[in-house]
Amino acid sequence: MASDSKKQQRVTITQVAAALGVAVSTVSNAYNRPDQLSEALRKRILETAAELGYAGPQPLARSLRQQRAGAIGLLFAERLPYVFSDPAALLLMEGLVQTLEASNMGLLLIPGRIGHSVALKNALVDGFVLYALTNTHPLVELALKRRLPTVMIDQIATGDAVSILVHDFDGARQAAQHLIDLGHRRFGVIFDRITDQAQGLRSGASISPLADLPDTFLALKRRFEGYAAAFEQAGIDWNQQLFYECSDNSEAAGAEAMQAILRSGQRPTALLCLTDRLALGAMEVAQRAGLRIPQDLSIVGYDDIPAAAQSRPALTTVQQDHRAKGRLAGECLLALLQGDAFEQPDPLESRLILRESSGPPL
């Protein structure tokens, strides 16, 4: 009996059954249906299992048989570590996990490096949540190929998927309208990357919200449209405003944008930032350059991440309930898994939160 080899053989249910001379199904029942066998035999089985070092029914085999993985997969455009530094994403995940936990489901974070999709193809999940992806992203297609229940956040669902949307148009329009009402006429707009190579300062024409950008985040597009609607109503020429495309969504990127805007010579009196992280980075640089906020420059963000309320001055921003978004995504996916009647949920509200970073221009 050469058993103590380095690569120890895993003990299986069959061996436990053989050791006791009972049927495999009886051992299975000992674990899963205690009412199906006598208490005495069950106890003997569990004891023998412990002696032999049986680790209990192997989840992979059980899952194959039952055709369920007990987890849902979260797919994300950025490299995985990034998600842990993004406050909005974290709140969303918190909400998602809250719902899943109640159903005893796990959350699998799937590494999504472009071009290397093996992890996605092999992910042991019962469904997907797609987040921060554009409709044309290669991972989306691959995920849909899996033909699992799917919910897409901030994206128009394709196929049988469910969409979780927010009223981004309204939120953005409120933000722009607020600044217009305060008397602003010259704007800077700072936004996350929409092209492969972030282009920095851009002309308004090149990113007209109506131009069909090849591969754009829906939320970003909707927000542009909201800004544009407010501009148009006030007779403000979109093409005359200053735009800056960042390389990513981070405070550092926002800071870089602000520096470029300062260098540009054109001096907007108000900044519309497509995320709070960009806004906070820009604010810091503006202050360091001696600008008073909001007297010399008004700044309005988007998302209302926790840091927005704590900055000095506190950031005026558009609030959306990221946690609720995550919870809703989880609920929709669980409903889908149960085969419940299919129904697209209503878009979530977003509303302007007035704080200290916006005021009338001097």
Add this chain to the structure above:
Amino acid sequence: MASDSKKQQRVTITQVAAALGVAVSTVSNAYNRPDQLSEALRKRILETAAELGYAGPQPLARSLRQQRAGAIGLLFAERLPYVFSDPAALLLMEGLVQTLEASNMGLLLIPGRIGHSVALKNALVDGFVLYALTNTHPLVELALKRRLPTVMIDQIATGDAVSILVHDFDGARQAAQHLIDLGHRRFGVIFDRITDQAQGLRSGASISPLADLPDTFLALKRRFEGYAAAFEQAGIDWNQQLFYECSDNSEAAGAEAMQAILRSGQRPTALLCLTDRLALGAMEVAQRAGLRIPQDLSIVGYDDIPAAAQSRPALTTVQQDHRAKGRLAGECLLALLQGDAFEQPDPLESRLILRESSGPPL
């Protein structure tokens, strides 16, 4: 052919093979070993698969056959959503995910509600990372029962598991020594829950670091011992100090602790907090009560979370590299999975970061 029923039958590799009159193994090879069949046939197979709506080899079956899940599981004492609000845990996860991503491994967040361990028993993973658990926590035992490669963070490993440890004793001693050197003699110590019911203000004797608390976090114990060592060397009586046991690790809990300390009448000149979150909560309350920091009260934290550098005044604290800790955990686990030679890694460094929240007593 009643095929379009509600619960659509999943297409399998067998059906694809049958449709083309080729062997199942050939279809499998078309997906996994393109060099094993002619390009022409492979193309036909893939086309037929697409027509039939075959989603590709089902991961569960493949995983069972290959005996690998392609993910590792993270186990956590707190309810799952909590982890997303804990800066130290997030940094750790970021590091962990960074390592895993490089090996195309996913990270499964396992819901760990006590008493309901079904998710843990069924988790489809190749190994575990245990974090923020005490050695006697029921989940630990259950995880070890799975007999998978395991790394335990901030915990002495049992069985074949690997331990990731930090020099907490040194870090804590440095923190206490720093305050002693500044001239402090009366201390308050604020710490996270160590008993089922958090007890608030406690006597020093009841939590003597040498008393064997039944179910304590190792890191917390080591930090106590570090404080105690510094106290003893300076002739400061541990039992005369003021202790407060919080109900959880949060800013709110730290705030509550500070209020209790203020009400107690005893007024320490310095506060040793076992985490930065507790320290920041306490600092806020102290300031609101009119205390100047550090003149009226010095505060030293532990962890060096990002918020520590940004508080006013910036928090003096003990730094540990949470990201590196997560990375190391990932590397150890991957090595274990590969069957590499087993070796306990050295504990990580921790060192005092001097900032503005500590100074000589008035």
Add this chain to the structure above:
DNA sequence: GGTATATTCTGAAACGTTTCAGATATCTTA
């Protein structure tokens, strides 16, 4: 033309469970 070598494809045995219809044995009930 015959042997050796590639190339392409196949069959059957795993992987380790759960499930469910049925086989025994035991208990009620009239």
Add this chain to the structure above:
DNA sequence: TAAGATATCTGAAACGTTTCAGAATATACC
């Protein structure tokens, strides 16, 4: 005591792949 109900256990068929030794066919070489 016969018949029905109940409790306990069994056997075999899935679940959907991958793997690997070998069969069949084509290609190369002397």
